[in-house]
Amino acid sequence: MSTKFRKFNFKKLNFPRKKDDAQQTNTAKKQISPERQKRIDFLNKYSLLFHLLLSCGLVFVIEWISRRSLVSACGFVGGHTLAYFYNAFLVFASLTLVYLFRRRAFFRLIISSVWFLLGVTNGVILSNRVTPFAFTDFKMVSDLLAMTNTHYFTITQAILVVAGLGLFVLFLVVFFIKGPKYQGKIHYIVAPVSVLIILFAGVPTITTAAQKTHVVASYFSNIAQGYENYGFVYSFSSSVIDRGMKKPHNYNKETIDAIEDKVNSQKQTTSIADNEKPNVICILLESFCDPSEIKFLHTNKDPIPTFHKLEKEYTSGYLTVPVVGAGTANTEFEVLSGMSIKYFGTGEYPYKTILKDTDCESVAADLTKIGYSTHAVHNNGGNFYSRVNAFSKMGFNSFTSKELMNIQSYTPNGSWATDDILVNETIKTLDSTPNQPDFTYTITVSSHGDYPKDPVIANPEFKVSGTSNEAQTNQYTYYVNQLHQVDNFIADLTAELSKRNEKTIVVMFGDHLPTMGLQDSDMKSGDIYKTKYITWNNFGLPKQDADLKAYQLLANTTNTLGIHEGTILNYHQTQMNSSDYEKGLENLQYDLLYGKRFAYNGKDLYPATNIVMGIDDVTVSNAKKSIDGSQVIIEGKNFTKWSRVYINGTKVDTDFSSDKLLTISSSGIKPGDKIVVNQLGSSNTIFRSSNEYKYSGK
Incomplete structure (x- = not known):
């Protein structure tokens, strides 16, 4: 001064x-x-x-x-x-x-x-x-x-x-x-x-x-x-x-060229034949924590037996994630992009900032280059965390959010859809491209907080002890019973996949620990930023356990498969053990998101996709008056609770009866009017539209 x-x-x-x-x-x-x-x-x-x-x-x-x-x-x-x-x-x-x-x-x-x-x-x-x-x-x-x-x-x-x-x-x-x-x-x-x-x-x-x-x-x-x-x-x-990424002090074309030369001298060529490429399914397990990792917590029996079985039989390990208790999108960003959140400003969500307007290379975009069809599936809102936009910027072909699902079952506290619906929705993505390998990214939600301090489950199957008070006991009781439902989802999905005559690998990970006030000293790992990941496959991959950072997870998986594609994936696969690994990642990440894209020779190699919402077409096949004439019954396929009828482009009040039946008042429609059913996200975003149907008035 x-x-x-x-x-x-x-x-x-x-x-x-x-x-x-x-x-x-x-x-x-x-x-x-x-x-x-x-x-x-x-x-x-x-x-x-x-x-x-x-x-x-x-x-x-x-x-x-x-x-x-x-x-x-x-x-x-x-x-x-x-x-x-x-x-x-x-x-x-x-x-x-x-x-x-x-x-x-x-x-x-x-x-x-x-x-x-x-x-x-x-x-x-x-x-x-x-x-x-x-x-x-x-x-x-x-x-x-x-x-x-x-x-x-x-x-x-x-x-x-x-x-x-x-x-x-x-x-x-x-x-x-x-x-x-x-x-x-x-x-x-x-x-x-x-x-x-x-x-x-x-x-x-x-x-x-x-x-x-x-x-x-x-x-x-x-x-x-x-x-x-x-x-x-x-x-x-x-x-x-402090937002975005600060320009590294040594960032320039020479630095990026040197990084790329080093990667190119060590990287391998994708060795897997087109007809041998396996489906890759990556599953984010919301707020998932192995209860046995919490030192003070004891359960009357194992609530996640499938998870533990897969952990013993297939590649698994600790996963270091960037957030605790919340911030799913940042763990997700690291896993999909291979980039690290630590280089961004305090508390930043790239989905809500840089990815609003800038496309971003990701594992989805990299796998698309070698013939994969890429999908995202999530039983929560499509606009949450701006995911529709983010997934488009990251190169996904389709995204099935809750608005495109016929959700009927919810968690005991009524907040979230149960995850059982994700089994069929994930399988749908594989069925939609019979002549292509698929990369499907599925996000669960049923183990999400808030965890009630009052009992909400009558006669819970899984009981806990070791907690400090009744409220905490109720919270953990609710949580471990929800974990069991997630474990059932894992069991059902792997059972369905095992019936298919397609090579498939599944990678599952916890995005962060639950919002329970856990400290490092409470965890057997000694670190509240460590969750677990597990895998499953049906074609005999050897078990190769490794503790990883979230941004290394899919680079490690694709390396195991013999897939060596993409700027960031190849960087991780070749440089994880180098002395300047972190500095190189920071420079490369800055170059791709904020810099001049020297790694791409200044070109846009991974443009955003015109993402399609959902797998199934929404169709209107008939519209007729009810017996008393007060309503119009609209028949069709793949309706959901988020279906809304539009008459000549104007939304009208809509009642959902089933995935094949909607009703509206007959007072606002006349013969010759055009009916369209739109699947609406938050803020009246139209995610998908049906065919146009001309109302006869009968």
């Missing part, structure tokens, strides 16, 4: 008043009680000291809320004192903005409230997941709204939040009208310059110094631990500023 800045007299922010200002002040004072005016004058005189105390208090309250523990908040102040004061400095710097306005009290309230509400949001989020609140979560609002009327996010909670914010806005309006105004002179040069110096010189200078002295860190290998050690205000602020 410059000497001039340190010597600057901040009292100039309250610049002396002229005579007319004094006259205006005296008029205003007549309307205010002497006691109140005395307090206002005192706060104006010592406003900087007041801001300092307010900043320290706000940071402490925010940490108390975020940690949901007064003791933990005190521990942060005592154990990370310099980080605490640095967080307070950031709040203090933001409060200097009030000196630009005459309604200082109002803007002081606004700024303080923003920080407070962000802290409250973080506390609420941490009560449901391990990953704290980051700027990228604002891009997830549409996904959150899509989850209303679930135990994860109820419509009642949404109403309370909206009502609370509405009352607060009303209070702000009243305070703006009735609140005090600063009556002194605002110096229109000194005040803005001083604020600019603090925000654009002071904050960066002190931040750099704090990072260099390790008061705070510039990169969080563990985002939850980062927030814990360095405070919410700094951590959230860094997630606002």
Whole structure:
């Protein structure tokens, strides 16, 4: 910080008043009680000291809320004192903005409230997941709204939040009208310059110094631990500023060419014949954790016998994932792209940022190059995590989301579709391309949180012990019983695949541990960022156990199969044991997503696909009036709960009866009108449309 800045007299922010200002002040004072005016004058005189105390208090309250523990908040102040004061400095710097306005009290309230509400949001989020609140979560609002009327996010909670914010806005309006105004002179040069110096010189200078002295860190290998050690205000602020990937210091064409030359000198050629290429099925097991890995948890019998059987008989191991308790899309991104999340900004979701507009090479795109048809299957919303867009950018040919499934069964808490439907939906993708090998990526959902603290399963088959209280017992009881249902899905799918006369390999992995507050010390692996993966195949691959990172998983699988395709896959297959492996991956990843694509010679080798939603055609075969004439019955095939009838392009209220029958009111349709059934995702996104049917009126 410059000497001039340190010597600057901040009292100039309250610049002396002229005579007319004094006259205006005296008029205003007549309307205010002497006691109140005395307090206002005192706060104006010592406003900087007041801001300092307010900043320290706000940071402490925010940490108390975020940690949901007064003791933990005190521990942060005592154990990370310099980080605490640095967080307070950031709040203090933001409060200097009030000196630009005459309604200082109002803007002081606004700024303080923003920080407070962000802290409250973080506390609420941490009560449901391990990953704290980051700027990228604002891009997830549409996904959150899509989850209303679930135990994860109820419509009642949404109403309370909206009502609370509405009352607060009303209070702000009243305070703006009735609140005090600063009556002194605002110096229109000194005040803005001083604020600019603090925000654009002071904050960066002190931040750099704090990072260099390790008061705070510039990169969080563990985002939850980062927030814990360095405070919410700094951590959230860094997630606002630090987005995307930073350009590696040695990134240039020569660096990428050197990496590619090294890979090309060591890579093998795909050796598998076209008629021998196996189907590759990759399955994300939502929040899946082997209960026997949790030290304190005991079950009356094994809830996942199929998983353990496959673990013993086929290739398996620990999988290091980038998230805990939430953030499925980031583990998914690593597995499919072979890229690492750690090179991105704090709390970022590439699906919601860079992949919004940029295509991305993935295992799906790589396998397409050698004749595979590629599919995604998920019994949750297609727009969740912007998956439709992301899968298109990653080169998938089709995506069957819940909107294209005839889902009838839900988990005991009513939040999620059960995974049994995924057996048939996965098999459909293989049947849809009889003359091609398939890569199918299937995502389960039934073991997803929230895990009820009250009992919801009558006479559960699997019981737990070793938990610390009744609420935790209920949560783990629910969880292990849901794990058993996932295990049944694994058993049913592998049984169906074993009946087929097609070579097939299945790779299954847990995307993260459940939201249960687990610590490293609770896990036999000693690391809450480690889940497990298992495999199955029907053509005699040898068991070759290995512990892997999520972004290495499919490179390892394809290497075993003799498939050596793609920029990132080949890099992992040839360079995993090299000394500069991580640096090379960072450069290559930056080049493909943010750089000049030197690895592609500047070309777009993996353009986005025109992804098709679902496998089955939705068809309308007939439309007729009901017996009493009040309704029109629409007959056809492959209707779901997300089917909506459109008359001449306008959506009408639709009742779902079965996968072959829909009904609408007869009042809004007349002979000659055109009927189309659309499968709708959130925000009325049309995923798939039926044929056009002309209504006869009979």
